[in-house]
Amino acid sequence: MKKVLIDAMFKHIQYGGVAVRYWDGEEVHYGDTEPHFKIIFNKKPPLMTATIEDPTITLGEFYMDEIIDYEGSLDELISIMEMNKLLNSDTQHLANKWMTAAKSGLGSVADKFKQRQNIHAHYDLGNDFFSLWLDKTMCYSCAYFKKQDDDLHLAQLQKIDLILKKLRLQPGMQLLDIGCGWGWLILRAAKQYGVRALGITLSEEQYAGARKRVEEAGLSDQVTVKLSNYLEIDPAQYQFDRIVSVGMFEHVGRDYFASYMKKVHDLLNFGGISMLHTLTNLREVETNAWAKKYIFPGGCIPALREIISLFPDYDFRVWHMESLRRHYVKTLELWYENFHQHIDEISGMFDKRFIRMWTLYLQGAAAILRTGNLDVYQILFSKGVNNELPITLNDIYVD
Structure with missing residues (x-):
């Protein structure tokens, strides 16, 4: 050149x-x-x-x-x-509805196959690989640090507990986790709150790992894990009091933002609560080409206003929003430290090009968050008006 x-x-x-x-x-x-x-x-x-x-x-x-x-x-x-x-590549501001009538349902077989391929490309790199640098919860999303010196494991447990507190779980409730990862959230929800939980994932590695955890915990009668696309969950068969999604919405793709909302609407009982924990962009932009090619194929990080603009169409009422941007910076920094502490083992699994790629990904993501070009939000909302919820969230932040 x-x-x-x-x-x-x-x-x-x-x-x-x-x-x-x-x-x-x-x-x-x-x-x-x-x-x-x-x-x-x-x-x-x-x-x-x-x-x-x-x-x-x-x-x-x-x-x-x-x-x-x-x-x-x-x-x-x-x-x-x-x-x-x-x-990034700027796109035109989008109207409230992106979907054609043909895409408002389950989507084509080709679309669902592509979604599974995209998930496989990242999340099926192997449980042995992820276990080297994630904490033992295997949570691959932003942790929550109450103190600067919290270690990664404690911070991930605090993140899960924060989510479960915000959901106001009660014994006997039905909980759906869309993109359940390795299953720690649904296990903790079942143990701590006595709910019945369904977790779904498109990753075969996560599916195997989550099922093993459920069996080892003796919770097979309370917790179910399915290898499934969220669009395939039948509302005639399943209805939920609570729906949560952590770090999954970024993989939906802009064409399916509205489909996701419709599916949550159809699966959630009236007055039920859902949480969307997702990365967000400041503006409506396409994911940069390098990340889309090498890290998250098919991914699209939404602008916050893209998400919120869809809510009225599905009778969703925002109850609470919280930015965890600086928490995610610290999470990525700790992942990067762990990654390099285990560089010899990772070098035995992957070549030098892969290692440099993941180094750039972990450091670059932290930099983009530090500069404020990315954020991460927990958005809590109800289907329809819910006047039974507490008038404040003060108790959630008290141990």
């Missing part, structure tokens, strides 16, 4: 400052301020290695392939890319 092509890509940086040291020793500063972030070319990129039109995928692949390294904080690069509109 000729230097002139790469130079043309970096010349899109008009605000902020980035230094680039090329493979021939030349160093060029781009932007309008003194650079605090430097990209270092270890070697000349091969011809046609990536598309220069999208810097996220170009720089991501350069890093994975050891063509480049960097000096400085990724927060600085993320901020500069955001200032120069290089981080």
Whole structure:
């Protein structure tokens, strides 16, 4: 690849400052301020290695392939890319309803097969892999830190307990967990609150792990785990008092935001409560090309207003919203530490390109959250008006 092509890509940086040291020793500063972030070319990129039109995928692949390294904080690069509109692809603001009549139901067989493939690409990397750097709950979502020195395991338990408290569970209630992961939430809900729980996942590895946990806990008569698409849950067969989804909505895809809401509406009893725990973007943008190709194929992180704008169509009433952005930054930092503490074992499972890819993913996600381009919200809402709920949430934050 000729230097002139790469130079043309970096010349899109008009605000902020980035230094680039090329493979021939030349160093060029781009932007309008003194650079605090430097990209270092270890070697000349091969011809046609990536598309220069999208810097996220170009720089991501350069890093994975050891063509480049960097000096400085990724927060600085993320901020500069955001200032120069290089981080995401902007889309037009969307109307309240995206769905055609054909997509408002279960979706096509091809769509559901693609969803399963997308989940398989990320979550079925192996329980042995995830267990090395997640805590023993195997919660792969934002933890909740009451104190700065809380360890990861305690913070994940606190996150689960926070969710269960917000749901106001009572013995005998029916709980659905859409995207149940390895099942810790539904197990804790059954043990602590005496509910009957159904967890569903598209990941075969998570399904096997969650079922094993249920059996080992002796809760098979109270907790069920299904390998299923949430759209396939039949409202004629199932009705729930509470529905929760943690870190799953990002995988639905923009075309199916409304389908998700309709399914929750159809499965939730009137007055019932649901929680959506999801990453959010500040604006309606597409997931950057590198993350979509290598980390979360088919994923789409919604803007908060995209979610809320759908609620009136399904008689959903917001009860409470809470940002956990800084909690997720700390979670990712601890995951990254754990990942590198077990780098020898991971190197025995995957090649160096994969390791550099996951390093960039964990560090990059934390940087995007720190700079405020991403957030994570817990949105609590009821189907219809519920005047039986407590008038405040004070008790939820008291041990």
